[in-house]
Amino acid sequence: MRDSPQFNLSAELLDWYDRHAREMPWRVGPADRAAGVVPDPYRVWLSEVMLQQTTVAAVRDYFTRFTTRWPTVQALAAAPDDQVMGEWAGLGYYARARNLLKCARVVADKHNGRFPDTYDALLDLPGIGPYTAAAISAIALDRPETVLDGNVERVMARLYDIHDPLPGSKPVLKERAAALTPELRPGDYAQAVMDLGATICTPKSPACGICPVQTPCLARAAGTQPELPKKSPKKPKPTRFGHVYIAQHPNGAFLLERRPDKGLLGGMLGWPGSDWSETPPEAPPFSAEWRALNGEVRHTFTHFHLVLRIWTAPLPEGTEPDGLTLLPKHDFKPGDLPTVMRKAYDMWRGQ
Structure with missing residues (x-):
């Protein structure tokens, strides 16, 4: 997909985000960024770990309690395991909490309490995979990394009318998302695509009539947006x-x-x-x-x-x-x- 001379997708999406960005306790919004407020990598990292396999609504209170009790990565690193696991109880996927402590302690002990500033160095930290490394790089460090969560996958599948099912289509969807990531404001752009998927390009009944990128959307033109993205059948759980x-x-x-x-x-x-x-x-x-x-x-x-x-x-x-x-x-x-x-x-x- 190529933008027409009259339509710049990333610019249109950023303009929409500046007006409609969701407010979240871990997010530095467009107005704050414009005023010179810099995102804290610790808060970005913590929120992204909590949000894995969990909803924004479920995470808000946990995030607020964690950052009130442990406002810095050094404070979290010094916390007893039992206290952290107790605060985590109810979020599930407890390996995340164990890796959270391991990562905090590596950052505190080996990086002087500062998260590394490159994607590859972030990947070396315990519990940080490609998605989380990309999210920290883009959102906290404003690097043009490609952040691919479920919302972004859905937006890309519809923009390009991609019918190959997930998870096999992930590489293609990431390639498409990378091609649209701008050099300027990549962190805001990454959050804009996620917000678009969460509020407009939703899994069911997408609100295409108010979508800021409806013009170049191939699935909307073909009328296939409600069925995308397709997913391979799941095996029944034992x-x-x-x-x-x-x-x-x-x-x-x-x-x-x-x-x-x-x-x-x-x-x-x-x-x-x-x-x-x-x-x-x-x-x-x-x-x-x-x-x-x-x-x-x-x-x-x-x-x-x-x-x-x-x-x-x-x-x-x-x-x-x-x-x-x-x-x-x-x-x-x-x-x-x-x-x-x-x-x-x-x-x-x-x-």
């Missing part, structure tokens, strides 16, 4: 099963276990339990008259559904099985548990 055991001491303390650093819910405190598989064995943490609660907990992870059976028993005086933690009642905060473990707690409390 279902796994498991058991969890909730035991409380007469003084109110709970028996918890810390999961291994690697894997799902890595490093998080949760209830002792079995492996998650098609036929998990019962594996109580100590001998007792365990009682199964009515019902079951259901939770969906990225690659599978999980069904948990909940067992409960009183914790005998003096019992503290090896490898487990007896957490005093005043230190126990249900909100610090990962979502699936909090669901188990809510069922236990209800019964």
